[in-house]
Amino acid sequence: MRASNWLVLEKKIKFGDCDSAGVMHFHNLLRWAHESWEESIEIYGINLKEIFPSIKQNTKKIFPIINCEANFLYPIEFADKLEIKILPKKINNHLFEVKTTFFKNKKLVAKAKLIHCVLDIVDRKKVDLPESLELWIEASNINRKIEYC
Amino acid sequence: MRASNWLVLEKKIKFGDCDSAGVMHFHNLLRWAHESWEESIEIYGINLKEIFPSIKQNTKKIFPIINCEANFLYPIEFADKLEIKILPKKINNHLFEVKTTFFKNKKLVAKAKLIHCVLDIVDRKKVDLPESLELWIEASNINRKIEYC
Amino acid sequence: MRASNWLVLEKKIKFGDCDSAGVMHFHNLLRWAHESWEESIEIYGINLKEIFPSIKQNTKKIFPIINCEANFLYPIEFADKLEIKILPKKINNHLFEVKTTFFKNKKLVAKAKLIHCVLDIVDRKKVDLPESLELWIEASNINRKIEYC
Amino acid sequence: MRASNWLVLEKKIKFGDCDSAGVMHFHNLLRWAHESWEESIEIYGINLKEIFPSIKQNTKKIFPIINCEANFLYPIEFADKLEIKILPKKINNHLFEVKTTFFKNKKLVAKAKLIHCVLDIVDRKKVDLPESLELWIEASNINRKIEYC
Numbered sequence: 001m002r003a004s005n006w007l008v009l010e011k012k013i014k015f016g017d018c019d020s021a022g023v024m025h026f027h028n029l030l031r032w033a034h035e036s037w038e039e040s041i042e043i044y045g046i047n048l049k050e051i052f053p054s055i056k057q058n059t060k061k062i063f064p065i066i067n068c069e070a071n072f073l074y075p076i077e078f079a080d081k082l083e084i085k086i087l088p089k090k091i092n093n094h095l096f097e098v099k100t101t102f103f104k105n106k107k108l109v110a111k112a113k114l115i116h117c118v119l120d121i122v123d124r125k126k127v128d129l130p131e132s133l134e135l136w137i138e139a140s141n142i143n144r145k146i147e148y149c
Numbered sequence: 150m151r152a153s154n155w156l157v158l159e160k161k162i163k164f165g166d167c168d169s170a171g172v173m174h175f176h177n178l179l180r181w182a183h184e185s186w187e188e189s190i191e192i193y194g195i196n197l198k199e200i201f202p203s204i205k206q207n208t209k210k211i212f213p214i215i216n217c218e219a220n221f222l223y224p225i226e227f228a229d230k231l232e233i234k235i236l237p238k239k240i241n242n243h244l245f246e247v248k249t250t251f252f253k254n255k256k257l258v259a260k261a262k263l264i265h266c267v268l269d270i271v272d273r274k275k276v277d278l279p280e281s282l283e284l285w286i287e288a289s290n291i292n293r294k295i296e297y298c
Numbered sequence: 299m300r301a302s303n304w305l306v307l308e309k310k311i312k313f314g315d316c317d318s319a320g321v322m323h324f325h326n327l328l329r330w331a332h333e334s335w336e337e338s339i340e341i342y343g344i345n346l347k348e349i350f351p352s353i354k355q356n357t358k359k360i361f362p363i364i365n366c367e368a369n370f371l372y373p374i375e376f377a378d379k380l381e382i383k384i385l386p387k388k389i390n391n392h393l394f395e396v397k398t399t400f401f402k403n404k405k406l407v408a409k410a411k412l413i414h415c416v417l418d419i420v421d422r423k424k425v426d427l428p429e430s431l432e433l434w435i436e437a438s439n440i441n442r443k444i445e446y447c
Numbered sequence: 448m449r450a451s452n453w454l455v456l457e458k459k460i461k462f463g464d465c466d467s468a469g470v471m472h473f474h475n476l477l478r479w480a481h482e483s484w485e486e487s488i489e490i491y492g493i494n495l496k497e498i499f500p501s502i503k504q505n506t507k508k509i510f511p512i513i514n515c516e517a518n519f520l521y522p523i524e525f526a527d528k529l530e531i532k533i534l535p536k537k538i539n540n541h542l543f544e545v546k547t548t549f550f551k552n553k554k555l556v557a558k559a560k561l562i563h564c565v566l567d568i569v570d571r572k573k574v575d576l577p578e579s580l581e582l583w584i585e586a587s588n589i590n591r592k593i594e595y596c
Binding site for chain 1: 310312313314316320329332333336337340345346347350352375376377
């Protein structure tokens with residue numbers, strides 16, 4: 001299985017994503033960063049409904065973001081096609097980060113980083129990462145090393 | 150008490166609300182319509198956390214929208230200041246609509262209509278409107294009649 | 299070429315699309331409707347940057363929405379995969395509509411309709427549809443007829 | 448004139464701002480940060496249409512964000528009322544940052560930072576901050592010092 005299966009995605013910029021300055025409105029990048037790792041874990045094989053919280057499901061854990069950051073290097077414009085690369089990392093037992101880099105014609109145009117905390121849905125105390133997420137992080141990192149060999 | 154207390158609100162158009170055509174991006178109007186009736190019932194005196202569903206609360210009813218519509222009559226631009234008028238109506242025991250009209254310098258520039266269904270949060274069967282919403286609808290309609298006398 | 303090339307698309311519901319009631323927040327459907335016809339005309343072969351307005355381009359026409367509507371028939375939930383069908387129609391020389399229907403496991407769960415007006419970007423007077431949009435609408439309708447034969 | 452005139456604002460969390468985890472969806476904070484400084488400069492007395500770019504106006508400068516960051520310290524929930532404090536700072540002639548802090552019942556629950564670059568709208572080269580923005584930044588900082596005396 002190639003890394004691109006779950007670590008390299010594509011995104012086309014829509015009209016409604018852009019503002020009157022003619023470029024993508026900045027906070028959309030963070031939305032895309034979140035949507036990208038959802039997409040990534042689904043392609044990897046995780047059932048999204050099993051790990052994300054919902055009023056109907058009996059999920060046990062939530063993953064609130066405690067920090068997010070984005071850098072914008074070159075303008076991203078309407079109808080641009082971006083290549084999105086994802087790199088998750090475990091920080092400790094209850095923290096993980098997801099780095100996302102955005103490329104336009106092979107040039108890095110923007111990057112984002114989300115740091116998630118893993119909490120119990122009821123008492124909001126810190127708990128361990130779900131095993132499925134651990135596996136996705138490990139597989140992603142192994143994959144990345146292979147890519148560079 | 151004057152109608153304007155809970156039936157007439159204000160909204161300023163932000164930079165991120167507008168698209169590259171230099172006007173408000175259309176679906177934001179429906180967001181504002183929803184935010185307006187939330188604002189309205191809160192000003193009227195309803196505790197929002199008691200009637201809207203959440204993972205933490207024990208609310209019993211949800212109000213999914215079954216139909217929404219918007220008409221755009223004149224351009225709404227960045228930094229415009231709109232006056233928003235709200236008119237809720239009970240359709241039957243488990244259905245209500247909220248009409249929202251948007252004015253710019255006294256001129257009607259857009260209008261929206263949301264139709265909500267009232268369902269039990271667990272079995273998703275039709276249930277009666279919460280009493281507090283019934284009272285808000287009644288008061289709004291009485292108020293409107295007085296306004297026109 | 300099959301209709302599905304530019305008239306049938308796919309959409310996965312993301313975590314951020316849903317609200318505390320556990321379902322897709324209503325106005326996102328209208329965003330997806332707009333994104334869908336952008337996607338459709340691009341697949342059909344139209345250069346998006348040539349027909350949509352921007353501060354940098356010299357496009358001559360804008361397509362403001364004068365009316366939009368959406369109907370919600372069944373809950374759309376997080377991680378759902380929707381099939382989206384698009385049907386554009388010319389109303390007259392300066393008006394066109396785009397109907398969008400959303401299916402979940404072959405069941406119609408929601409539909410949306412956008413009505414666009416074609417205006418000159420400078421004086422905002424009504425002008426004819428761009429030829430490329432006319433061709434997309436015609437081709438879409440022919441295609442649809444073939445599909446039902 | 449008190450600082451609170453243009454440096455302390457209020458925000459109520461709407462139903463559509465929250466996700467299925469029952470809290471505000473993270474990237475909305477960055478939207479509010481941007482909306483807050485727009486609000487701030489308007490209250491300070493700057494004509495928004497004169498400094499922000501639009502397809503219709505002849506503004507000369509744009510303020511793309513080159514970096515944004517947000518920290519989330521405590522859950523922000525539906526119907527919460529936040530106090531927002533704004534602190535702009537000039538970094539150099541063509542760069543400025545806006546820090547935004549969010550309080551719930553006097554407790555700091557989140558903070559955001561936007562760094563803007565000032566560019567010429569045509570050739571996208573670095574240019575000086577508009578004088579009106581310089582004045583707003585200076586006045587804000589003087590004001591803040593007084594506040595702490």
